[in-house]
Amino acid sequence: MKTLHLYVALVAVLFAAYGCTTDQLRNPLDQKLETALKGLSPTGDLDYYTMPETYDLASIPQDPNNPLLKVKVELGKMLFFEPGIGLDAVHPDGMQTYSCASCHLPECGFTPGRIQGIADGGLYYGEQGEGRIKNPHYAEEELDAQGLRPLSVLNVAYVTNSTWNGRFGAGGVNVGTEYAWTGQTEVNFLGFSGLESQNIEGLILHRMVINKDVTDSLGYTDLFDAAFPEFPPEERYTLQTGSFAISAYLRTLLTNQAPFQRWLKGDLDAMSDQEKRGALVFFGKGLCYRCHKGPALNAMEFYALGVKDLYEQEGAYFTGPDDPRNLGRGSFTGKAEDMYKFKVPQLYNLAHYTHFFHGSSVDNLHDLVEYFDKGVPENPNVPEEQIALQLHPLYLSDQEKADLEVFLKTGLYDPTVVERYKPDAVMSGMCFPDNDPVSRIQLGCDE
Ligand code: HEC
Ligand code: HEC
Numbered sequence: 001m002k003t004l005h006l007y008v009a010l011v012a013v014l015f016a017a018y019g020c021t022t023d024q025l026r027n028p029l030d031q032k033l034e035t036a037l038k039g040l041s042p043t044g045d046l047d048y049y050t051m052p053e054t055y056d057l058a059s060i061p062q063d064p065n066n067p068l069l070k071v072k073v074e075l076g077k078m079l080f081f082e083p084g085i086g087l088d089a090v091h092p093d094g095m096q097t098y099s100c101a102s103c104h105l106p107e108c109g110f111t112p113g114r115i116q117g118i119a120d121g122g123l124y125y126g127e128q129g130e131g132r133i134k135n136p137h138y139a140e141e142e143l144d145a146q147g148l149r150p151l152s153v154l155n156v157a158y159v160t161n162s163t164w165n166g167r168f169g170a171g172g173v174n175v176g177t178e179y180a181w182t183g184q185t186e187v188n189f190l191g192f193s194g195l196e197s198q199n200i201e202g203l204i205l206h207r208m209v210i211n212k213d214v215t216d217s218l219g220y221t222d223l224f225d226a227a228f229p230e231f232p233p234e235e236r237y238t239l240q241t242g243s244f245a246i247s248a249y250l251r252t253l254l255t256n257q258a259p260f261q262r263w264l265k266g267d268l269d270a271m272s273d274q275e276k277r278g279a280l281v282f283f284g285k286g287l288c289y290r291c292h293k294g295p296a297l298n299a300m301e302f303y304a305l306g307v308k309d310l311y312e313q314e315g316a317y318f319t320g321p322d323d324p325r326n327l328g329r330g331s332f333t334g335k336a337e338d339m340y341k342f343k344v345p346q347l348y349n350l351a352h353y354t355h356f357f358h359g360s361s362v363d364n365l366h367d368l369v370e371y372f373d374k375g376v377p378e379n380p381n382v383p384e385e386q387i388a389l390q391l392h393p394l395y396l397s398d399q400e401k402a403d404l405e406v407f408l409k410t411g412l413y414d415p416t417v418v419e420r421y422k423p424d425a426v427m428s429g430m431c432f433p434d435n436d437p438v439s440r441i442q443l444g445c446d447e
Pocket of ligand 2: 151152282286287288289290291292302303304305306307342343344345346347350355356357358359368369372373388390391404408
């Protein structure tokens with residue numbers, strides 16, 4: 001009896017060892033997904049969807065005017081969170097209390113954790129951005145609060161034209177729009193990519209100041225010297241170099257440890273069967289792939305999904321039915337065919353978003369999947385002829401919808417984002433992302 005058991009065990013071990021090397025025992029879901037993805041990839045290869053490692057700076061898409069360097073990334077990592085540069089506040093009690101990260105919290109997938117971001121003129125942090133309120137000393141028009149939900153800055157290395165209407169960046173989809181480069185977008189004439197252009201204007205818009213006095217007083221001068229030796233001293237401590245450092249940092253914010261990314265690189269156990277089934281819906285019957293493409297599952301393409309605008313959400317400041325930002329791409333190009341169309345955003349770390357779409361009209365992924373499945377626009381202001389033809393009923397089963405939701409929530413979730421991309425401290429030593437007295441307590445900076 002004993003020998004028989006041993007024999008059976010031996011055969012089983014041999015079979016398992018051999019079987020693993022054959023395709024027969026492979027999970028059929030892996031094969032299906034691989035076939036689907038290769039079929040959709042313009043190169044026929046899974047590489048089309050993969051992101052480089054964060055330390056592999058040479059492989060990250062970049063602006064040739066702003067080559068990625070470790071020293072630059074490290075500088076940008078602090079500037080993005082630095083309340084010390086918030087020196088152009090409207091009122092004295094707003095000075096040095098806000099940062100870029102006030103509206104782009106790493107804990108919330110680099111979105112604000114509420115319907116709208118508020119920087120200057122905002123108070124409090126709460127547990128994770130949800131507690132932010134308007135400073136009663138500020139008039140509504142004095143707030144730094146935009147009429148759109150802040151986009152995530154994750155995976156923006158794959159964004160050539162930034163913001164919801166893609167107005168920044170000299171190349172990409174903005175070739176031929178030179179006639180519209182006025183005011184804020186005049187910066188495009190410098191010839192930089194979206195991020196490098198936008199963040200020059202962004203520093204001004206968000207009431208931040210960078211010059212030699214500021215870098216001296218906060219302790220950044222040596223870091224600028226190390227990052228930008230090729231700039232003559234009189235051009236080294238400026239909004240442009242500040243933008244270059246921040247843009248370099250933003251380009252490294254890759255969600256390359258998400259299960260889907262690990263699966264693409266060959267770790268077939270990185271995703272559960274349900275996540276794999278959800279991916280098959282995304283890249284199959286759900287037709288999400290028609291607009292969400294490449295490593296970030298985004299696109300420099302603009303569509304009207306007919307979702308509601310931010311002014312329709314209770315508690316949204318400083319926006320309204322006549323806000324030109326409701327017109328999406330059309331507000332930039334002025335072209336009738338671009339009206340109400342918004343850029344296709346990236347889809348990683350959605351699990352940490354509190355709101356979805358440009359107007360924060362949906363607050364959970366279940367409802368978001370329902371919106372796409374029903375395919376019925378909810379915003380009566382958007383004329384029917386503008387609505388994307390791809391928005392139509394999908395007739396997904398309950399199981400397919402549940403699988404898709406899980407793929408979005410956990411398959412595309414990189415759990416290492418906060419630990420990898422949030423600095424331990426900024427040079428000024430100030431509390432970040434928010435530095436008003438109550439936020440300081442809520443963030444654990446003061447007792
Ligand atoms: C008051 C809130 C707020 C602050 C502060 C803020 N942002 Fe944003 N951010 C937004 C909003 C809103 C958008 C979308 C704007 C639009 O579409 O017009 C955005 C979009 C972006 C984008 C575009 C991403 C993409 O995919 O196109 C980048 C990059 C960005 N912000 C970087 C920054 C940087 C760098 C700073 C600091 C200099 C900053 N933000 C400060 C609210 C904010
Ligand atoms: C017609 C092109 C198109 C198709 C098809 C499409 N999307 Fe999108 N998606 C967009 C655009 C454009 C937006 C931004 C719309 C807005 O906010 O006005 C968006 C937004 C989203 C968002 C919100 C992201 C954020 O930052 O708020 C998620 C999540 C999403 N899509 C998932 C999906 C899924 C899942 C599918 C398939 C069921 C899908 N999309 C199909 C174009 C598309």
